[in-house]
Amino acid sequence: MAFSVLDYQYMARALQLAELGMFTTDPNPRVGCVISREAQIVGEGWHQRAGGPHAEIHALRLAGSKAQGATAYVSLEPCCHYGRTPPCTDALINAKVARVVVAMQDPNPKVAGHGLQQLRNAGIAVEVGCLEEQARALNPGFIKRMQAGRPWVRNKMAMSLDGRTAMADGDSKWISSEAARLDVQRLRARSSAILTGVGTILTDDPSLTVRLDSELIQPLRVVMDTYLSTPPKARVLSEPGQTLIVTCSEDPDACELLQSASARVLTLPRKGNNVDLEALLEKLAELEVNEVLLEAGATLSGAMLQAGLIDELVIYMAPLLLGDTARALYRLPLLHTMADRIELQITDVRAVGVDWRISARLKPRQTA
Numbered sequence: 001m002a003f004s005v006l007d008y009q010y011m012a013r014a015l016q017l018a019e020l021g022m023f024t025t026d027p028n029p030r031v032g033c034v035i036s037r038e039a040q041i042v043g044e045g046w047h048q049r050a051g052g053p054h055a056e057i058h059a060l061r062l063a064g065s066k067a068q069g070a071t072a073y074v075s076l077e078p079c080c081h082y083g084r085t086p087p088c089t090d091a092l093i094n095a096k097v098a099r100v101v102v103a104m105q106d107p108n109p110k111v112a113g114h115g116l117q118q119l120r121n122a123g124i125a126v127e128v129g130c131l132e133e134q135a136r137a138l139n140p141g142f143i144k145r146m147q148a149g150r151p152w153v154r155n156k157m158a159m160s161l162d163g164r165t166a167m168a169d170g171d172s173k174w175i176s177s178e179a180a181r182l183d184v185q186r187l188r189a190r191s192s193a194i195l196t197g198v199g200t201i202l203t204d205d206p207s208l209t210v211r212l213d214s215e216l217i218q219p220l221r222v223v224m225d226t227y228l229s230t231p232p233k234a235r236v237l238s239e240p241g242q243t244l245i246v247t248c249s250e251d252p253d254a255c256e257l258l259q260s261a262s263a264r265v266l267t268l269p270r271k272g273n274n275v276d277l278e279a280l281l282e283k284l285a286e287l288e289v290n291e292v293l294l295e296a297g298a299t300l301s302g303a304m305l306q307a308g309l310i311d312e313l314v315i316y317m318a319p320l321l322l323g324d325t326a327r328a329l330y331r332l333p334l335l336h337t338m339a340d341r342i343e344l345q346i347t348d349v350r351a352v353g354v355d356w357r358i359s360a361r362l363k364p365r366q367t368a
Contacts, residue, residue, distance in 0.1 A: 002237030002292045002345070003101070003127070003130045004282060005130075006014075006039060006231075007101055007123070007127075007130050007268075008130065008131065008195065009033075009082035009165065010034045010036050010041070010071075010073040010101075011073045011075070011101060011103055011130045011131045012131060012134075012192045013032070013034050013041070013044065013073070013312060014032040014033055014034045014044075014055075014073045014074060014075045014103070014265060015032055015034065015103070015131060015134055015135060015138065015359050016043065017032030017033070017044055017046040017055065017057070017075075018030045018031050018033070018047070018075045018076075018135075018138055018312060019032075019044050019138065020032075020046050021047050021048055021049075022189070022190050023189040023190060023210075023212075023214060023215065023217065024048055024049045024216060025049060025050060026192050026213055026286050026288075026290060027050060027142075027192065027288035027289070027290055028047060028049075028050045028142075028219050029076055029106075029138075029142040029290075030046075030047065030049070030075075030138050031046065031047045031054065031055040031074065031075050031076045032044075032045070032046040032074075033045055033046070033054075033055035033058070033059040033073065033074045033075070033308040034059065034073040034074060035058045035059045035062075035067055035070050035071070035072050035073075036070060036073065037066050037067075037069065037071070038267045042062070042063040042066040042067070042070060043059040043060060043061070043062035043063030043064075043066070043067065044058075044059050044062065045057070045058020045059040045061075045062065046058065046363060047060075047276050048221040050084060051084045051085070052085075052337035053085060054078075054079065054085060054275070055074065055090040055360060056072065056074060056078055056091060057085070057151055058295050059072070059090055059107055060091055060092070060095050063095070065098055066235075067095040067096070067286055068095065068096040069096065069097070069098045069102060070097050070098065070099075071097065071098065071099040071100070072092060072097045072099070072100045072101070073100075073101045073137045074100065074102050074103070074129070075102075075104070075131075075138065076100070076102070076103065076104060076117055076135065076139070077104065077105050077106035077111055077112075077113070077115045077128075078092075078100070078102075078115045078321050079106070079108075079110075079111055079115060079160070080110075080114050080115035080118050080353065081110045081111065081114075082204045082206070085265055087115075087118075088115075089115045089119055091123065091221050092119060092124070093118070093119065093122045093324070096312045097105055097124060098124065099124065099125040099126075099127070099129050100119050100124055100125070100126050100127075100130075101126075101127050102116065102126065102127070102129075102130070102192060103128075103130055103131050103132050103134070103135035104119060104129070104135045104136055106127070107142070107143050107146035107147050108146050109186050111147070111148045116128065116338070118269060119290055120205040120307075120323050121122065125355075132229045138273045139290070140152040140311070140312075141289075141290030141291035141292075142290045142293065144290075144311070145285045145290055147288070148281060149279040149282055149324070150284075150285050151192065151193070151284050151285055151290055151292045152290065152292065152311050152312070153281070153292045153304065153309055153310050153311050153316060153358050154187065154191070154289045154292065154293050154294065154305070154310075154311065154312045154313075154314070155294040155296055155301055155305070155310045155313050155314065156184060156187055156293055156295050156314045156315075156316075157237075157292065157301065157313070157314070157315045157316070157317070157318070157329055157330075158172075158175045158176040158316040158318065159175065159315060159317055159318070159329050160317075160318055160322040160324070161211050161317060161319060161320060161322040161327070162321050162322060162324075163316070163328065163329050163330065164322035164323070164326035164329070165282045165297075165298065165329055166314050166322075166326060166327045167325075167326050167327070168321060168324060168325045168326060168327065169307045170203060170327070172261070174318070175237075175318050175320060175322075176316045176318050176355055177318065177352070177353035177354050177355050178353065179352050179353025179354070179355070180316045180318075180352045180355045180357070183316075183339065183352050183357065184202055184316075185210055185211055185212050186212065187210075187293055187314065188208075188210045188219060188292060188293055189210045189212055189214070189219075191215045191219045191252045191292060191293040192219055192284075192288070192289040192290045192292065193219050193220040193221070193222050193244075193289045193291075193292045193293070194208045194218060194219050194220070194221055194222065194292075194293045194295055195222045195224070195292050195293070195294045195295070195296065196208065196221075196222070196223055196224070196294075196295050196300070197223070197224045197225075197299065197300035198223055198224060198225040198226070198227075198229050198230055199233075199296075199297050199299065199300075200295070200296055200297055201223055201225075201230055201234050201236060202229065202231075203297075204227055204232075205235050206220045206235065206236070206295075207235045207236065207239045208223075208235075208236050208239070208295070209239045209240065209241065211336075212357045216296050217249065218239075218240055218241035218295070219241070220240065220241065220242050220244060220289065220291075221239070221241065221243040222243075222244045222246060222283060222284070222288070222313065223236060223242065223243065223244070223246065223247050224274070224275055224280070224296075224300060225245050225246065225247050225249075226247060226249065226270075226273070226274050226275055227247070227249050227251075228249045228251055228254035228255060228265075229246070230246050230287065231239045232257055232258060232260070232261035233261070234343050237258075237263055238262075239264055239276065240266065243254075243263050243264070244264050244265075244266055245258055245261070245263045245264070245265045245266070246266050246268060246275055246280055247265065247266070247267055247268070247275065248268060248269065248270040248275050248276075249267070249268060250267065261350060266283065268280055268283065274303070277307055277309055278307070278309065281309060281365070285368070289340070294310065296297075296318060298327060298328055298329065299331045301330055301331040302331040302332045302333075303321060303331075305317055305330055305332065305342065305362075306332055306334050306335075306342075308362065310362065311361065311362075312347075312359065312360070312361055313344065313358075313359070313360045313361070314357065314358075314359050314366070315357070315358045315360070316352065316356070316357055316358075317327075317355060317356045317357075317358060318354070318355050319354055319355070342362065343362070344359050344360040344363060345360060345362075345363050346358060347359045347360060347361055
């Protein structure tokens with residue numbers, strides 16, 4: 001389908017607006033809307049938080065009577081069902097817009113093309129696919145949760161130039177620069193949950209909170225703790241927000257101790273010697289978790305990498321050399337030959353302070 005220059009211009013603006021909700025819309029998707037009439041923007045808006053008006057409603061309120069006969073540009077298919085708010089399709093139809101341009105179809109089965117059909121049935125011209133790739137990039141977690149029943153897993157790691165994460169004694173403060181650590185705060189802020197292992201809790205006692213001066217939702221803190229070893233006085237249990245301890249232990253005393261320290265304890269099936277990682281991700285999707293930031297050590301990160309459960313790697317590489325006795329980036333015991341190697345596709349490389357941030361995704365394995 002051919003779109004005009006103005007179509008691309010206004011959809012780009014809608015995507016810009018959608019990004020303003022990056023830290024606040026969870027568990028809803030980030031959506032922006034622009035309403036144009038006679039080559040002029042008469043209304044615009046974005047979805048700001050779950051339970052609040054959707055992007056289309058904000059834009060229609062600004063446009064008022066000027067919405068009649070106008071074109072609405074929406075980064076995601078308008079909803080057509082009653083959820084926390086009424087259907088946006090009804091609002092667009094009642095406003096008598098003439099045309100709706102949509103970046104991508106909603107992957108939510110409750111919508112999934114039905115919203116587009118409702119608009120068409122009302123005599124509104126509907127076109128889909130304008131800047132679709134950019135729209136999909138805004139909501140990878142929401143899309144994957146709706147289509148695959150799992151959240152998007154982003155693994156953050158920091159390493160030296162020679163691929164090391166800490167000295168042999170575990171000292172790792174600080175490998176990355178202050179600018180890189182601030183960038184990590186933004187990764188945390190866009191995430192629904194931060195996942196780590198109990199080893200990180202015992203070694204570093206992190207808070208796993210977002211420390212940014214902006215409106216945001218504190219992510220759910222998730223600790224993989226096979227034997228319920230998390231200390232009741234761990235910082236993750238005293239910070240604002242919720243902490244979920246995931247285990248396959250059935251020790252009632254240890255469970256009660258952590259629950260009394262404000263943790264929620266979730267028991268999942270065992271797979272091998274540890275919690276079933278696939279079952280964990282499925283459970284997180286049930287809890288409406290869209291994006292998971294995996295901030296863990298070499299063992300848990302390596303296990304998820306080998307299991308194919310990581311969607312995206314974000315690696316901060318510092319201009320340091322730590323030597324061959326320092327700790328490696330991943331523990332990958334199943335890799336023995338070149339045929340076993342894990343291949344990556346680099347999607348972005350950029351400077352962050354004195355460090356380099358490398359973003360990558362796993363290449364699909366070739367089958368014979």
